[in-house]
Amino acid sequence: MVTFESLISREDKIAVVGLGYVGLPLAVNMSKHFDVVGYDFKPERIKELESGHDRTLEVADEDLEKTTISYTSDPETLSSCRLIIVAVPTPIDAYRIPDLNPLRGASSTVGKNLIQGSCVVFESTVYPGVTEDVCLPILEHESGMKAGKDFTVGYSPERINPGDKTHTLENVTKIVSGQDRDTLSLLSRVYGTVVKAGIHQALSIKVAEAAKVIENTQRDLNIALMNELAMIFNRFGIDTSEVLEAAGTKWNFLPFKPGLVGGHCIGVDPYYLTFKAESLGYHPEMILAGRRINDGMGKYIAERAVKMLIGAGKPVRGARIAVMGLTFKEDVPDLRNTKVVDIINELRDYGIEVVVHDPLADAKEAEKFYGIKLREIDEITGVDAVIIAVVHRYYKDIGLAEIVRRCFSGIPIIIDVKAAFSPADLRKENIIYWRL
Numbered sequence: 001m002v003t004f005e006s007l008i009s010r011e012d013k014i015a016v017v018g019l020g021y022v023g024l025p026l027a028v029n030m031s032k033h034f035d036v037v038g039y040d041f042k043p044e045r046i047k048e049l050e051s052g053h054d055r056t057l058e059v060a061d062e063d064l065e066k067t068t069i070s071y072t073s074d075p076e077t078l079s080s081c082r083l084i085i086v087a088v089p090t091p092i093d094a095y096r097i098p099d100l101n102p103l104r105g106a107s108s109t110v111g112k113n114l115i116q117g118s119c120v121v122f123e124s125t126v127y128p129g130v131t132e133d134v135c136l137p138i139l140e141h142e143s144g145m146k147a148g149k150d151f152t153v154g155y156s157p158e159r160i161n162p163g164d165k166t167h168t169l170e171n172v173t174k175i176v177s178g179q180d181r182d183t184l185s186l187l188s189r190v191y192g193t194v195v196k197a198g199i200h201q202a203l204s205i206k207v208a209e210a211a212k213v214i215e216n217t218q219r220d221l222n223i224a225l226m227n228e229l230a231m232i233f234n235r236f237g238i239d240t241s242e243v244l245e246a247a248g249t250k251w252n253f254l255p256f257k258p259g260l261v262g263g264h265c266i267g268v269d270p271y272y273l274t275f276k277a278e279s280l281g282y283h284p285e286m287i288l289a290g291r292r293i294n295d296g297m298g299k300y301i302a303e304r305a306v307k308m309l310i311g312a313g314k315p316v317r318g319a320r321i322a323v324m325g326l327t328f329k330e331d332v333p334d335l336r337n338t339k340v341v342d343i344i345n346e347l348r349d350y351g352i353e354v355v356v357h358d359p360l361a362d363a364k365e366a367e368k369f370y371g372i373k374l375r376e377i378d379e380i381t382g383v384d385a386v387i388i389a390v391v392h393r394y395y396k397d398i399g400l401a402e403i404v405r406r407c408f409s410g411i412p413i414i415i416d417v418k419a420a421f422s423p424a425d426l427r428k429e430n431i432i433y434w435r436l
Contacts, residue, residue, distance in 0.1 A: 001117045001119070004189040012081070013080055014085065015037040015078050018087040019071075021056050021160055022123060023038070025059055027069050028059050031069045036070070039071075039074075039078060041073060041105075042073065045073075046071045056162070057360075083118065084114075086120065089124070090124045090126055091264060100130065103124055103126070107135040107139055111138055111139040114142070116151070119152045120139060123158040125213060126213070127209065127273055128213070129209070131205050131209060132206070147179065152178065152182070154179065155176075155208045156175060156187060156191060157211065157212030163329060170194065171196060174191045174195040174200070175202055175208050175212070176202065177201070177204060213269050216265050217273055219266055220266050220291065224261075226259075228293055229243075229258070231300065240436065241257075241419045241435060258297075260294075260389065262328035262336075264334070264336045267294065267328075274288055299342060299343075308385065317351035317352070319353070320352070320355065320383045320384055321353070322355050322383040323343060323389050324388045325358055326361045326374070327358060327361050330392050332360065335366060341372070357379075377398075382406075385414070388414070388417060389417050400414075400425045413432045415434050416434070416436075
């Protein structure tokens with residue numbers, strides 16, 4: 001079987017399958033210590049990385065320039081590697097059911113090119129059992145080999161936080177698991193070479209899978225609580241941010257804030273857990289309640305905008321509202337599962353014209369996936385209201401006065417979803433303001 005010594009001496013290679021938000025940073029960091037092959041089935045992604053740019057902005061151009069990764073879209077190249085790390089997306093479908101097709105496809109590709117003595121480790125977020133019950137049989141079928149005898153498998157869940165330059169791969173504890181002690185030891189040493197924060201050895205693959213899926217489920221529920229409190233406090237006529245600031249003076253108060261919950265992690269992972277739980281005969285109450293609250297926030301924000309138009313004496317049908325920010329999170333270009341779209345669609349249902357700006361999102365992707373045409377900032381003029389949906393640094397830099405200037409017809413209406421601007425900023429402007 002492959003050993004740490006054969007990898008660190010560069011006698012054997014490591015392959016990273018899937019060069020997205022998770023796979024690319026992993027491949028770049030691994031390449032500092034090992035020979036790494038970076039595989040992605042999209043040739044255009046390979047060309048982009050070979051040109052020295054990462055459109056996800058997770059890896060800086062100067063870091064890409066220094067890397068020794070061998071990029072490829074040829075799956076046969078995987079047969080030259082003895083440790084294969086699979087880091088592909090695990091989304092949900094339109095019915096909120098886990099979509100394991102990318103993981104199955106990657107397992108099939110790896111299996112067809114698997115060589116004796118290899119180890120395959122998965123990083124994708126899944127429900128407990130997927131690695132051994134779904135991926136392993138595919139590897140065995142495609143390779144014609146037997147797990148535990150001819151190759152081994154492990155699971156080490158990713159903990160990449162898109163756009164976060166503080167909690168990076170190197171300084172966040174890494175969970176590792178393997179089907180046997182030797183695999184666990186191998187993966188601990190390999191990942192330990194890169195991750196300086198330390199390694200946590202899970203007692204089984206299923207434990208590691210469960211640990212990953214509940215990380216974001218816990219966060220989802222805490223944000224759902226804040227969102228529900230925000231809706232309650234709005235009825236009281238008090239500011240949620242001020243309440244949270246006061247409550248936060250207690251040493252054990254958790255600093256969660258209300259907001260839209262989208263993306264490919266927090267808004268998706270709980271459905272993997274609830275899907276498996278229901279297949280075992282248990283209907284999760286709290287988790288799904290949190291999901292319902294968070295999934296409904298786009299509609300709630302749109303309704304608040306409509307009520308504010310009415311309160312200001314402005315007609316709703318035919319009104320123009322600017323939505324600033326379309327990505328699922330601030331300072332990242334990722335549009336996957338963005339809940340800003342829910343705001344836009346709800347406003348359109350009221351007959352409101354919505355103009356959208358985002359300094360980071362890819363205009364072609366926005367139009368392709370959501371039918372939304374992105375506007376330049378100079379095109380955002382003469383609107384009745386502005387919804388600052390995603391607090392990109394760009395919007396903080398241009399300032400509230402510049403955003404207010406986009407409005408006309410009476411007192412400007414500003415909806416600041418994430419409370420980006422301080423009360424001091426607001427006092428300088430004559431506006432109607434609301435924040436979640």
